[in-house]
Amino acid sequence: MPPESLRCKECKTPYPLEARFVCERCFGPLEIAYGSLDADPAELRRRIHGGPRSLWRYADFLPVAAPPPPALEAGFTPLLRADRLAEKLRLEEVWIQNDAANPTHSFKDRVVSVALARARELGFDTLACASTGNLANAVAAHAAAAGLDAYVFIPADLEE
Template identity: 45%
Template sequence: MSHVIGLKCRECGTEYPAGIQNTCYECFGPLEVNYDWDYISDHISKEKIAAGPKSIWRYADMLPLESEKRVDLGAGFNKLHHAQRLGAALGLDELYILDESVNPTNSFKDRVTSVAISKALEFDIKAVGCASTGNL
């Protein structure tokens, strides 16, 4: 279960109840999820997250989902590669590269799509369209 308080416009700050809306009615800006951060910091620990499944769903308590209806094709939990030589060439002591090629469609979009489609299932949406560059 998520700990969503509501939605808030990134542009003008107008707040809305959590629901099936993604655009501000006042300025047409994008809406972001507002979380109950006090509850989260008191009840969700690093240990609890680390004990979760080796997928995006280990972070389920931090995602804006209310139900257990989840699309899971194995996205997430990708390995970070320490790019020491590239980091040194760029003057960085610590540079890591996330390997997105291990996701189901070889794309970073798999994580957000899993959450978006899972949310669509919560709203009992029967069809979803997606604009993409072709790898989704």
């Protein structure tokens, strides 16, 4: 399911897949528009099951041309069965994704891994973010592991 274009979430204006951050028409946020899935479902399932033990196992669904060389492996974190929580919620089963097993102990590693791969495809050598916590850690760690520069902007009035 390859990405086809960027599309404004507000006014639906399409844009090419290039470095662009907001809609020029309404200043709305952009999201990725995917094409239809034309792969054989059995073949896709085989590729997923045979993929790496990271989020790149799902590369067919991610907005990058190809997985990057391994640096920090994010994703494929363990699922933990939560029987007492299921009982309390009166559900048959509850499973919890343990993203603390990611490199910086946060689900933000998944997002940053994909953003870093796309940044490299576009020729960028720097990652940047505004954050007060987990995103800052993930950007700094993944950029360092990939040999990229990183800038993290933290609010001046952040409590110590």
